[in-house]
Amino acid sequence: MSIARWLQDRPVGLEKAYRATAALIRWMEPVLRRIGFDRLDGLFEWGERVLKIPLFDCQMCGMCNLRGTGMTCPMSCPKNLRNGPCGGVRQNGKCEVNPEMDCVWALAWKRSAQMQTYGDRILQTHPPVDRSLEGSSAWLNMLDGRDEKMPEGWQHGGAGQTLISPDQIRVLRHE
Numbered sequence: 001m002s003i004a005r006w007l008q009d010r011p012v013g014l015e016k017a018y019r020a021t022a023a024l025i026r027w028m029e030p031v032l033r034r035i036g037f038d039r040l041d042g043l044f045e046w047g048e049r050v051l052k053i054p055l056f057d058c059q060m061c062g063m064c065n066l067r068g069t070g071m072t073c074p075m076s077c078p079k080n081l082r083n084g085p086c087g088g089v090r091q092n093g094k095c096e097v098n099p100e101m102d103c104v105w106a107l108a109w110k111r112s113a114q115m116q117t118y119g120d121r122i123l124q125t126h127p128p129v130d131r132s133l134e135g136s137s138a139w140l141n142m143l144d145g146r147d148e149k150m151p152e153g154w155q156h157g158g159a160g161q162t163l164i165s166p167d168q169i170r171v172l173r174h175e
């Protein structure tokens with residue numbers, strides 16, 4: 001088993017690292033804004049490539065949702081699904097497109113149950129991928145709110161809302 005896989009299967013540490021990084025970046029936001037996100041994008045994007053590709057098999061989508069998917073990159077799903085599995089998950093938990101790989105969403109569900117802060121985010125709907133952000137810094141897009149932007153048609157259709165109640169999730173997780 002690779003170190004990355006070992007860490008992803010125990011996402012509490014990754015969640016803490018995410019929270020610390022997010023807090024630092026938000027604290028630095030006034031300075032970053034003064035310098036200009038456009039000027040900083042190359043540097044941030046490089047940092048994300050170096051860290052997130054080996055750790056999460058990151059595809060540099062520019063709108064990171066790791067905290068909403070048990071620190072499992074949803075873009076590593078062959079169908080790039082951002083709101084749950086496709087329905088073709090095999091009974092053994094493998095992907096229907098690539099039977100060698102575990103279903104990304106089956107992993108995300110299991111891992112999110114271990115997360116203390118963001119575990120319930122998996123119950124929310126998330127915006128579809130905005131391909132115009134591909135290759136840009138997800139951290140800067142987060143500061144700008146571009147990663148959470150919903151298409152107009154989704155505004156009143158439940159986007160960003162929790163799909164099931166906390167009681168229902170406890171039943172599903174056998175708590």
Ligand code: SF4
Nearest residue numbers: 058059060061064073
């Ligand atoms: S969700 Fe996007 S930015 Fe986050 S790890 Fe996956 S491809 Fe990278």
